[in-house]
Amino acid sequence: MEHERPFTIRFSENDQEVALEGSLRPAGAEDFAPVRARLDHAADAVRGVLYLNFKRLRYLNHAGFLELARFIAACAERHPALKLKLVISSVVPWAPLRFGFLGARFGNTIVEQYDKAFYPGQGVIENDQLVPVLRTQTNIVWSHERELLRQHGLGKHMRIADICCGIGDFAVLVYKEFEPTYIVGVDHSRPFLQYAQQIARDFGITDIEYQFGDATHLFLPSNSFDFVTSRLALQIFNDPSSILRELLRICKPGGRVYLTNEMSAHNYGYPRHESVTWTYQQAVKIAQSLGMDMNFGPKMFSLLTDMGFEDVRMEQIPITNNNTAIDDFARVIESWEEYVTGELSTATQQPPEVVERLRMGFRDHVYAIRSRRGFATWPIYVASGRKPGR
Amino acid sequence: MTSDPAPPSPSGPSPILTLRISVRGLYDSWTHCQRLADYIARFVASDRFDPEQLTTRLSTYLNEVLEYVFRARPSEGEIVVEVGRTDEHVIAELTMPTDEALARRLRVDLGLAEPTDARARYEAEFESMILRPPAEVGLLELVALHGVGLALREGEGTGVIVLTVPHE
Numbered sequence: 001m002e003h004e005r006p007f008t009i010r011f012s013e014n015d016q017e018v019a020l021e022g023s024l025r026p027a028g029a030e031d032f033a034p035v036r037a038r039l040d041h042a043a044d045a046v047r048g049v050l051y052l053n054f055k056r057l058r059y060l061n062h063a064g065f066l067e068l069a070r071f072i073a074a075c076a077e078r079h080p081a082l083k084l085k086l087v088i089s090s091v092v093p094w095a096p097l098r099f100g101f102l103g104a105r106f107g108n109t110i111v112e113q114y115d116k117a118f119y120p121g122q123g124v125i126e127n128d129q130l131v132p133v134l135r136t137q138t139n140i141v142w143s144h145e146r147e148l149l150r151q152h153g154l155g156k157h158m159r160i161a162d163i164c165c166g167i168g169d170f171a172v173l174v175y176k177e178f179e180p181t182y183i184v185g186v187d188h189s190r191p192f193l194q195y196a197q198q199i200a201r202d203f204g205i206t207d208i209e210y211q212f213g214d215a216t217h218l219f220l221p222s223n224s225f226d227f228v229t230s231r232l233a234l235q236i237f238n239d240p241s242s243i244l245r246e247l248l249r250i251c252k253p254g255g256r257v258y259l260t261n262e263m264s265a266h267n268y269g270y271p272r273h274e275s276v277t278w279t280y281q282q283a284v285k286i287a288q289s290l291g292m293d294m295n296f297g298p299k300m301f302s303l304l305t306d307m308g309f310e311d312v313r314m315e316q317i318p319i320t321n322n323n324t325a326i327d328d329f330a331r332v333i334e335s336w337e338e339y340v341t342g343e344l345s346t347a348t349q350q351p352p353e354v355v356e357r358l359r360m361g362f363r364d365h366v367y368a369i370r371s372r373r374g375f376a377t378w379p380i381y382v383a384s385g386r387k388p389g390r
Numbered sequence: 391m392t393s394d395p396a397p398p399s400p401s402g403p404s405p406i407l408t409l410r411i412s413v414r415g416l417y418d419s420w421t422h423c424q425r426l427a428d429y430i431a432r433f434v435a436s437d438r439f440d441p442e443q444l445t446t447r448l449s450t451y452l453n454e455v456l457e458y459v460f461r462a463r464p465s466e467g468e469i470v471v472e473v474g475r476t477d478e479h480v481i482a483e484l485t486m487p488t489d490e491a492l493a494r495r496l497r498v499d500l501g502l503a504e505p506t507d508a509r510a511r512y513e514a515e516f517e518s519m520i521l522r523p524p525a526e527v528g529l530l531e532l533v534a535l536h537g538v539g540l541a542l543r544e545g546e547g548t549g550v551i552v553l554t555v556p557h558e
Binding site: 023025031058060062063065073091092093105193197200209212213 | 423437440442450519520527
């Protein structure tokens with residue numbers, strides 16, 4: 001568990017942003033005065049919009065809340081043209097309630113819920129209708145991944161963090177196979193976490209910790225995990241580097257960060273390969289419009305290397321209809337069909353003829369999987385790197 | 391008014407912890423409020439499925455109540471914090487020694503925090519709070535914005551603030 005962070009306030013004139021972090025619990029106005037001085041200085045120094053970043057402010061007492069409100073009120077008088085943008089995260093449970101209240105009261109204030117703005121496809125990705133897709137995917141990948149995890153450094157009795165843990169089934173499998181001393185799963189979807197908690201309860205597992213959290217601002221301590229995983233997740237965020245930086249932060253020196261991602265454009269099925277290829281290329285484009293990069297897999301090696309990881313290892317899990325249970329493989333593709341032609345197409349307002357063609361491509365992929373003379377693939381890229389310093 | 395007594399305590403919730411701190415000890419430092427709140431919250435939330443979320447919420451609410459007690463300044467003696475859990479709530483009871491003046495103050499301040507029209511009353515208070523030093527509306531804010539329950543139970547020379555927090 002993380003110890004409470006001390007309060008810090010930083011002003012970046014370049015970004016016109018004041019970032020407040022940690023715990024702000026002043027006894028009253030006098031106690032708050034140094035913070036107010038920094039805020040006033042920032043408001044004097046900028047024009048247009050001043051960003052007040054509260055994403056990492058975990059605690060704020062009512063006295064502090066009130067002093068912030070006073071600053072906002074004073075700003076409206078002193079700098080009538082200045083807008084204040086309060087950037088918050090839903091991970092801090094009181095933040096939407098309090099800052100929503102301020103946003104509704106002050107005309108100079110806009111509240112931006114960072115995690116909604118940062119993850120454009122979030123609403124689509126976190127829907128509980130995805131649960132069957134994720135479950136089937138884990139089933140199919142685990143049989144290949146189980147050994148690979150060892151080759152990438154996962155051993156018994158480690159401290160493990162699974163970031164973007166989704167429905168938590170990977171954490172359960174790792175828990176059973178590797179008997180970690182501690183394992184925590186973090187995700188930003190409440191439906192997924194509820195499912196994860198239910199599954200753990202049903203399996204009689206009480207020592208997997210699940211947290212609602214933001215992968216770019218984790219409430220987990222630095223340098224504290226032997227093995228940090230994030231599977232099929234970076235590809236759905238429009239700024240994977242910011243997540244990787246957090247994974248690096250929480251990983252112990254000498255520990256490893258382990259990632260898996262896809263290259264969807266390389267999903268293949270023969271015969272009817274033209275239809276299959278068109279569908280995946282189109283699906284990649286649609287996902288791209290929601291900020292996802294479904295071709296992210298091969299880019300991991302560069303990203304890990306650029307970020308200073310050592311001993312970077314990378315390979316591919318070559319899932320095909322020759323090495324995987326056909327029914328499971330087909331079920332994965334069918335669940336993609338449902339997801340892409342349903343929710344994803346609706347969210348991006350795809351015309352009916354495009355939806356129909358997408359559907360046909362997925363069905364042709366399934367045909368290739370099931371056909372006696374067909375060949376179908378779903379490549380998944382696996383990469384890991386060691387955090388320097390030991 | 392909260393002169394309606396809160397339901398008598400421990401028969402319902404299963405107890406989790408009891409902490410005793412001397413009034414003088416609490417007053418040594420303002421930061422004792424948050425240290426105590428953080429400690430209790432972490433302890434209570436540690437075996438929950440999402441301990442970080444529950445810790446953040448519980449610590450936020452407990453700290454507000456402890457800061458109130460700090461400002462109210464009970465006379466010499468002990469402050470006792472008892473925390474228990476039901477299926478749906480975490481219930482924290484803060485018992486403090488009271489004289490007549492403090493008992494009166496508790497009735498007024500906890501009376502302000504009763505749930506009926508809490509949001510509207512908080513909004514009404516908010517405007518004037520911007521202009522003058524705050525009244526004791528931190529407790530009202532807990533009820534109005536955060537949906538927690540607050541009640542007062544009075545005993546012989548003691549006041550008990552009962553904080554009821556939904557698990558989610």
